[in-house]
Amino acid sequence: MGEASVKTLETRTDVSSPPVTEVEARPGGQRTLASRLRAPRRPRIWFEVLLIAVSYWTYSLIRNAVPEQKAVALANADWLWGVERSLGIAVEQSVNHAIDSVTWLIVGMNYYYATLHFVVTIGVLVWIYRFHPGRYAATRLVLFATTGVALVGYYLYPLAPPRLMNGQQFIDTVLKHHTWGSMASGNLKQMSNQYAAMPSMHIGWSLWCGLTIFAVASAPWARILGLLYPTATLVVIVATANHFWLDAVGGMLCLAFGFTVSRAWFGSLPHRLPRHPEPAGTHPATELLNRFRR
16 A cells, blocks of 8 residues: 555656756756747847848849849740740640730739739738747748748849740730739839749748648638638739749749748747747847947
8 A cells, every 4th residue: 555655656756847958957047049049039020020121122132133134034934935845834825825815814913913922921921920929930030031042043043034035925914904013014124123033932922821821820711721822823923924833843942941941940840839939038139239238
């Protein structure tokens, strides 16, 4: 009887005793600088707005500063189109002409291309910021790393979109239907590099949105919409002759790189991190600023 009681007590003690973590094992329980930087924190709205604004401005500046290299971009487009045709996968022109024949549909796709790329991306960022703050930093890092590596693609592989190719009879749907908002055609084309089609960030960003919604949302209808959004975007970029579908593959590879960077930094994919961050103390960057103020 007494022996059984002792064994039971020992078992309970073993179960209830929390494991000693590496941080607690260090003298004074101090965390390393790397672990403090990686710790998910509750984001601050003013910092996030400033960071996103500066980052997008920098992205646009660098993207548009990449030499257009028109001749090289057109040659690359001809080569890519030739590869697709030799493989029997060159469907872009057929899709472009078929959907352009339905005026209301192609006009809607023009506006889709010009607006949802930004609206949905910002909306997903705000949603994660508001309802999943513990996953926000990791999710944002995926987007930033994806966009950053895309700039390398624009520099190394200038590519003309199908609508600018010579002698291939692609339809520039924005010019034909006189829709507004696209910086790829019309009066706004001088504000954007016309030969930065590879990789497609319309696919990179939309797939980031879709996977984020699918992984985090609890409502089945929201998860379905998350998967439909990048699928619809793929149809739109091809129908409007703004991209080859292989540009979409480039965007997917960039997104894979973004997820790899985020996982390497935070040690987990964004959706597997806690929904709400645990108290992590003062951020090292804040401490550094405070030292300069003294």
